[in-house]
Amino acid sequence: xxxxxxxxxxxxxxxxxxxxxxxxxxxxxxxxxxxxxxxxxxxxxxxxxxxxxxxxxxxxxxxxxxxxxxxxxxxxxxxxxxxxxxxxxxxxxxxxxxxxxxxxxxxxxxxxxxxxxxxxxxxxxxxxxxxxxxxxxxxxxxxxxxxxxxxxxxxxxxxxxxxxxxxxxxxxxxxxxxxxxxxxxxxxxxxxxxxxxxxxxxxxxxxxxxxxxxxxxxxxxxxxxxxxxxxxxxxxxxxxxxxxxxxxxxxxxxxxxxxxxxxxxxxxxxxxxxxxxxxxxxxxxxxxxxxxxxxxxxxxxxxxxxx
Amino acid sequence: xxxxxxxxxxxxxxxxxxxxxxxxxxxxxxxxxxxxxxxxxxxxxxxxxxxxxxxxxxxxxxxxxxxxxxxxxxxxxxxxxxxxxxxxxxxxxxxxxxxxxxxxxxxxxxxxxxxxxxxxxxxxxxxxxxxxxxxxxxxxxxxxxxxxxxxxxxxxxxxxxxxxxxxxxxxxxxxxxxxxxxxxxxxxxxxxxxxxxxxxxxxxxxxxxxxxxxxxxxxxxxxxxxxxxxxxxxxxxxxxxxxxxxxxx
Ligand SMILES: Nc1ncnc2c1ncn2[C@@H]1O[C@H](COP(=O)(O)OP(=O)(O)O)[C@@H](O)[C@H]1O
Ligand SMILES: [Mg+2]
Numbered sequence: 001x002x003x004x005x006x007x008x009x010x011x012x013x014x015x016x017x018x019x020x021x022x023x024x025x026x027x028x029x030x031x032x033x034x035x036x037x038x039x040x041x042x043x044x045x046x047x048x049x050x051x052x053x054x055x056x057x058x059x060x061x062x063x064x065x066x067x068x069x070x071x072x073x074x075x076x077x078x079x080x081x082x083x084x085x086x087x088x089x090x091x092x093x094x095x096x097x098x099x100x101x102x103x104x105x106x107x108x109x110x111x112x113x114x115x116x117x118x119x120x121x122x123x124x125x126x127x128x129x130x131x132x133x134x135x136x137x138x139x140x141x142x143x144x145x146x147x148x149x150x151x152x153x154x155x156x157x158x159x160x161x162x163x164x165x166x167x168x169x170x171x172x173x174x175x176x177x178x179x180x181x182x183x184x185x186x187x188x189x190x191x192x193x194x195x196x197x198x199x200x201x202x203x204x205x206x207x208x209x210x211x212x213x214x215x216x217x218x219x220x221x222x223x224x225x226x227x228x229x230x231x232x233x234x235x236x237x238x239x240x241x242x243x244x245x246x247x248x249x250x251x252x253x254x255x256x257x258x259x260x261x262x263x264x265x266x267x268x269x270x271x272x273x274x275x276x277x278x279x280x281x282x283x284x285x286x287x288x289x290x291x292x293x294x295x296x297x298x299x300x301x302x303x304x305x306x307x
Numbered sequence: 308x309x310x311x312x313x314x315x316x317x318x319x320x321x322x323x324x325x326x327x328x329x330x331x332x333x334x335x336x337x338x339x340x341x342x343x344x345x346x347x348x349x350x351x352x353x354x355x356x357x358x359x360x361x362x363x364x365x366x367x368x369x370x371x372x373x374x375x376x377x378x379x380x381x382x383x384x385x386x387x388x389x390x391x392x393x394x395x396x397x398x399x400x401x402x403x404x405x406x407x408x409x410x411x412x413x414x415x416x417x418x419x420x421x422x423x424x425x426x427x428x429x430x431x432x433x434x435x436x437x438x439x440x441x442x443x444x445x446x447x448x449x450x451x452x453x454x455x456x457x458x459x460x461x462x463x464x465x466x467x468x469x470x471x472x473x474x475x476x477x478x479x480x481x482x483x484x485x486x487x488x489x490x491x492x493x494x495x496x497x498x499x500x501x502x503x504x505x506x507x508x509x510x511x512x513x514x515x516x517x518x519x520x521x522x523x524x525x526x527x528x529x530x531x532x533x534x535x536x537x538x539x540x541x542x543x544x545x546x547x548x549x550x551x552x553x554x555x556x
Pocket of ligand 2 (some may be wrong): 347348349
């Protein structure tokens with residue numbers, strides 16, 4: 001497998017990879033598989049009926065990782081891919097699935113990743129999805145991920161979704177079903193600037209008894225960018241859920257934060273908190289008194305907030 | 308080292324500081340006291356550059372810094388510990404202290420020692436975020452540590468005693484002494500506390516935006532000694548309004 005400079009830049013940004021990863025991986029570039037590797041416990045199989053792969057993780061696989069980064073490096077690339085994860089009972093795995101677009105031209109590049117997760121009983125999954133765009137062209141960089149996750153009894157899913165700069169338009173749709181004792185933790189980090197738009201929809205159904213969900217979303221909207229968050233929890237059983245949605249707004253940006261909680265069981269405990277505001281001027285002042293300029297202070301505050 | 312000359316500050320038509328003249332000498336420890344609302348914090352902020360004066364000038368080490376912004380003054384080694392420090396979501400205590408020392412050209416700062424100096428156990432605090440999860444007292448101590456992390460020529464502490472217990476106070480007094488000795492820092496402490504007043508070389512009493520008195524510690528303390536009988540002093544907010552000289556709360 002040959003990686004060029006742009007491939008390496010993108011892999012570094014979306015998957016913290018500097019070379020070919022350890023463990024199982026599938027690297028997709030411009031709609032084609034660039035490299036694929038299965039391990040004894042993790043089998044990656046291309047789908048027959050549509051673009052994409054099936055990832056089979058054997059029960060009780062522990063401490064292994066799967067990297068499935070996607071690179072779009074041509075202008076005018078429109079790529080839709082279907083990936084299905086079958087995560088065996090009692091396993092404990094780390095999955096990294098970023099997408100980076102390098103758009104050198106003026107036609108739009110778009111990647112729609114449709115990810116399905118079946119998380120077996122008692123399995124633990126950490127799933128990291130990072131989005132990144134670069135390129136000198138004027139062509140739009142568009143990423144529309146759709147993620148379905150079903151978590152069986154006692155499973156734990158940690159979802160980290162990060163998009164910092166470079167993506168012009170994103171519509172992120174995440175649906176999660178939690179069965180008995182299943183647990184979900186979502187951390188979302190989003191920064192938009194210029195004319196970018198981002199829309200994030202997360203629907204979580206707490207189906208099983210004692211299931212729990214925590215969604216922590218932090219975002220920064222700069223320039224003329226627009227962000228909309230629809231974060232919904234539906235409690236169908238004795239369960240606990242918490243949404244925390246916190247945005248810093250700057251310049252002429254628009255942010256709508258629409259958390260929604262619905263309970264259909266009297267023992268459902270659901271909380272949502274949403275806040276939008278600009279950087280507190282006292283924070284800037286404090287950092288200035290430590291010798292930083294106003295611009296540096298702003299950088300420090302945003303970096304901390306989005307960490 | 309610092310001369311405040313005919314300094315007047317008006318905010319929205321209200322006169323907050325009224326024609327203040329103040330001279331600070333190198334390496335002395337000053338305590339500014341006076342009733343709430345008398346302009347102590349405003350004077351400190353004007354020195355730090357956080358408020359632009361309506362009239363008058365500020366000279367620091369023979370340089371007119373009246374038009375300098377906050378960052379420029381910070382780089383001249385003037386520092387200010389806020390009375391009400393801001394919180395920073397996502398930034399840990401360790402990171403904030405590293406940021407504080409960053410512009411000092413220091414490589415390894417002893418963050419653990421800094422925290423000890425303000426009475427906090429480093430283990431418990433290094434990785435905590437400087438956000439709503441800290442109590443007011445904890446936040447206040449970390450604020451002090453951010454200023455102690457710097458190598459300042461002039462350090463102003465705005466009511467540092469809030470949230471500091473007795474033991475830490477002793478430690479803090481030692482720390483003030485230490486930076487005083489080691490780095491030749493001129494220290495200004497805004498305070499109501501008799502224990503802090505005892506650290507002072509000179510005491511400055513403010514009232515209604517003016518300096519009502521600028522005297523030595525001995526003279527000041529002998530005046531308030533007479534006031535020791537007043538059992539209401541601790542809780543008395545009006546203090547100076549009723550008692551012209553002695554009550555400094
Ligand atoms: N930013 C401001 N806007 C309006 N009024 C202010 C501002 N800062 C201070 N003041 C007013 O100036 C007076 C002095 O305040 P301050 O300097 O905080 O007093 P002290 O620190 O002695 O308690 C008070 O009446 C206060 O309300
Ligand atoms: Mg004050």
